[in-house]
Amino acid sequence: MRLSHYFLPVLKETPAEAQIVSHRLMLRAGLIRQEAAGIYAWLPLGIRVLNKIKAIVHEEMNRAGAIEILMPTLQSAELWRESGRYDDYGKEMLRIKDRHDRDLLYGPTNEEMVTEIFRAYVRSYKQLPLNLYHTQWKFRDEVRPRFGVMRGREFLMKDAYSFDIDARAARRAYNRMYVAYLRTFARMGLKSIPMRAEAGPIGGDLSHEFIVLAETGESQVYCHKDLLDMPIPNEDTDFHGDLESIVRARTELYAATEDVHDSARFEKEVPPEKRLSARGIEVGQVFYFGTKYSAPMKAVVTGPDGKEVPVEMGSYGIGVSRLVGAIIEACHDDAGIIWPVSVAPFRVALINLKSGDVATDKACESLYSRLTTAGIETLYDDTDERPGAKFATADLIGIPYQLVVGPRGLSAGNVEIKVRATGAKHEMPADAAVEYLVQGN
Numbered sequence: 001m002r003l004s005h006y007f008l009p010v011l012k013e014t015p016a017e018a019q020i021v022s023h024r025l026m027l028r029a030g031l032i033r034q035e036a037a038g039i040y041a042w043l044p045l046g047i048r049v050l051n052k053i054k055a056i057v058h059e060e061m062n063r064a065g066a067i068e069i070l071m072p073t074l075q076s077a078e079l080w081r082e083s084g085r086y087d088d089y090g091k092e093m094l095r096i097k098d099r100h101d102r103d104l105l106y107g108p109t110n111e112e113m114v115t116e117i118f119r120a121y122v123r124s125y126k127q128l129p130l131n132l133y134h135t136q137w138k139f140r141d142e143v144r145p146r147f148g149v150m151r152g153r154e155f156l157m158k159d160a161y162s163f164d165i166d167a168r169a170a171r172r173a174y175n176r177m178y179v180a181y182l183r184t185f186a187r188m189g190l191k192s193i194p195m196r197a198e199a200g201p202i203g204g205d206l207s208h209e210f211i212v213l214a215e216t217g218e219s220q221v222y223c224h225k226d227l228l229d230m231p232i233p234n235e236d237t238d239f240h241g242d243l244e245s246i247v248r249a250r251t252e253l254y255a256a257t258e259d260v261h262d263s264a265r266f267e268k269e270v271p272p273e274k275r276l277s278a279r280g281i282e283v284g285q286v287f288y289f290g291t292k293y294s295a296p297m298k299a300v301v302t303g304p305d306g307k308e309v310p311v312e313m314g315s316y317g318i319g320v321s322r323l324v325g326a327i328i329e330a331c332h333d334d335a336g337i338i339w340p341v342s343v344a345p346f347r348v349a350l351i352n353l354k355s356g357d358v359a360t361d362k363a364c365e366s367l368y369s370r371l372t373t374a375g376i377e378t379l380y381d382d383t384d385e386r387p388g389a390k391f392a393t394a395d396l397i398g399i400p401y402q403l404v405v406g407p408r409g410l411s412a413g414n415v416e417i418k419v420r421a422t423g424a425k426h427e428m429p430a431d432a433a434v435e436y437l438v439q440g441n
């Protein structure tokens with residue numbers, strides 16, 4: 001992408017309304033624009049990051065055996081009356097009337113709808129286990145939307161729903177999502193810790209929140225420090241196999257959110273030097289709630305004995321849009337964002353230090369075409385800005401590699417690569433630079 005043809009509305013000033021660093025940087029780097037309280041438009045750089053995050057989430061969902069669908073944002077109130085949640089949900093739910101005076105709502109979550117889909121088609125235990133997921137915009141009319149996309153009113157969530165014949169199988173389904181979540185957040189450069197949590201309006205009795213530690217987090221959490229350094233299950237993990245040992249290694253150690261925290265137990269189970277009490281961001285949550293929806297909504301399947309039973313369910317959410325903010329909270333410095341390569345909007349920022357200079361332009365054009373041909377997403381700063389401004393923009397928007405090309409370097413046969421995360425600079429000939437950038441890292 002040529003910057004001269006792109007839309008990258010970066011701000012010079014720090015927006016006064018933003019209280020936390022990720023919100024400030026998202027506005028300054030031109031990722032989002034607020035359209036109403038807690039409602040944002042995603043600008044070109046922002047949507048690229050959002051799509052990268054979503055792609056990782058989907059890869060890990062698919063790996064764990066979940067199947068993608070897409071449910072609508074608008075739902076009929078009838079469904080929610082069946083489960084009894086239409087009245088329970090309260091003011092967070094945005095209620096809408098259509099022209100025929102029928103009650104609709106903008107979905108805050110999809111347990112009812114997915115249960116309706118399930119019961120329309122699935123009759124037998126032989127069709128189980130089943131896990132259906134989608135990534136769709138949700139609306140919750142939060143009392144206090146704040147911190148940008150961290151607590152929006154309209155936000156993007158991946159939500160998966162598992163269906164099993166009995167509690168044992170449902171537990172295995174829960175474990176698959178638990179392990180998939182560990183991998184998902186690690187791939188985005190985040191250290192997430194699963195913590196015991198309250199089930200809230202989703203209901204049920206087994207639940208974990210996946211927490212990323214950050215001072216600006218809205219949750220108070222308590223855990224054993226060893227949880228910070230547990231190995232991440234690798235790509236070859238057998239999701240058909242027994243994942244209980246991976247889950248148990250973590251659930252054995254104390255970890256709880258404030259709502260379910262038991263200070264006596266914490267002090268008894270965790271030696272003083274291992275106690276961690278900190279703030280955290282909830283990036284995902286998994287729930288096992290059994291027949292809470294299937295029983296009232298009559299989603300039943302026939303078991304091996306020929307008897308009908310309500311299907312055992314769980315649900316599994318990830319805050320896809322919140323993750324953009326969470327990643328920035330974890331990855332930034334005074335100059336701006338430092339994207340992990342896996343979610344970066346572009347891998348390389350190609351910086352022309354002297355646009356208009358024939359030799360420099362020619363070298364840049366050649367590098368740009370070689371990198372893009374090799375599939376490296378490159379943002380080519382071909383504008384007339386002075387070098388200082390180009391460097392500041394590249395630092396602010398956090399592209400992992402800056403490839404800097406100027407007349408002085410070229411006369412010595414070199415270009416420069418700056419690694420955004422470390423600040424390390426390497427001079428090398430253009431060929432070597434292309435190889436360096438193409439060869440992974």
Ligand SMILES: Nc1ncnc2c1ncn2[C@@H]1O[C@H](COP(=O)(O)OP(=O)(O)OP(=O)(O)O)[C@@H](O)[C@H]1O
Pocket residue numbers: 109140142149150151152153155157200202282283284285317318319320321322
């Ligand atoms: N208002 C919001 N803005 C952005 N992301 C959100 C919001 N509410 C929830 N999420 C994300 O969606 C995920 C799944 O939703 P869930 O129903 O568990 O949310 P929640 O527990 O109500 O969230 P919170 O406690 O932060 O209000 C959460 O883990 C979080 O990452």
Ligand SMILES: [Mg+2]
Pocket residue numbers: 209282284285
């Ligand atoms: Mg939650």
